Amino acid sequence: MMGRIACANVLSDLYAMGVTECDNMLMLLSVSTKMTEEERDKVMPLIVKGFKDAAEDGGTSVTGGHTVLNPWIIIGGVATTVCQPNEFIMPDSAVPGDVLVLTKPLGTHMAVTAHQWLDNPERWDKLKLVVTREEVEAAYQEAVLSMATLNRTAAGLLRAFGAHAATDVTGFGLLGHARALAARQRHHVTFVIHNLPLIARTAAMSAACGGGRLLRGTAPETSGGLLLCLPREQAARFCAELRARGRQGALQGWIIGIAEPGPRGARLIERPRVIEVPARGPAPDSPAPGEAPPEGAS
Structure with missing residues (x-):
């Protein structure tokens, strides 16, 4: 879930401008030096998988990135796309009455x-x-x-x-x-x-x-x-x-x-x-595009 959440957060920078298609994603990953080798081998692949799965739900894929060692587990990324001026919304046109x-x-x-x-x-x-x-x-x-x-x-x-x-x-x-x-x-x-x-x-x-x-x-x-x-x-x-x-x-x-x-x-x-x-009911087995994944999924 940590990976999914991170990916959703990154993609929102595009979504906030009305852009729904992402051409490319990079994943930035920090592996904790405080974890044992066994913990890293089990936890980090799950985080990476969650990030990649969410990217696929968003219609894109992760093509590269950067990994470092750090005292903390950190995951983030970059989402980019190329589009025409009429395909995005500049966030500057609010008027009284909106x-x-x-x-x-x-x-x-x-x-x-x-x-x-x-x-x-x-x-x-x-x-x-x-x-x-x-x-x-x-x-x-x-x-x-x-x-x-x-x-x-x-x-x-x-x-x-x-x-x-x-x-x-x-x-x-x-x-x-x-x-x-x-x-x-x-x-x-x-x-x-x-x-x-x-x-x-x-x-x-x-x-x-x-x-x-x-x-x-x-x-x-x-x-x-x-x-x-x-x-x-x-x-x-x-x-x-x-x-x-x-x-x-x-x-x-x-x-x-x-x-x-x-x-x-x-x-x-x-x-x-x-x-x-209120909390929603049980999550669907197969989320539609834009929806949350099934509860417990990574």
Whole structure:
């Protein structure tokens, strides 16, 4: 899964511009010096396989890369393509009145962190007051499936629904990426976020931890969804079409805010509406293009 998630994250740089076809991928791999030879021989091929499998799901292949020794396991890559100007969307054309849409729920960082705390008695004592172990496990599984899901299907709908701008949500969190996207706009717009779609129970986990970054829109994400600026009349139709193309809740979209006249920036309202996104059912045996792989697959 680590390899799949890394590949999905790399491909999202293309998908955020409405590009669905990748001509070539390079894989960057760091092998941990702290692992035994036996551990390296078992773990690293699985990570590499996951990366290559996700690339194939995206209609491309890995043709090379670079491998180094490092204290940590690291995997990343480069995705490139050649296309005509009319085949991609520059992320700079949002206008007042546009609607903001997000295509994956937030909370991956909190879900993974909470799962790690199951084996930490001091940390778990705080969490168990608001969530059960089963809820933590469910949130973790949903986070993994979400991170491994390609944004390819959403990318393929951008031009059809007249998207004016888009970016993928990763390490800087929802608000950080919204601000970065707003700063690139040609028109004077401010993105105002009203709704936060969160993996079920991660809001309670975040509150129990005392940080609350998730509810402020500043929690980091990994391989998150696309944040889109769509014409108001197209937003609901885009979300409906995206859901229709997924199976068992694998693909979703939520209207989370609006673009208003103002300085190029983004803000979260004081009390945003939290949308609890439940864990999806059992994953399909054979994922369609753009969907998550079967649970447990590498």
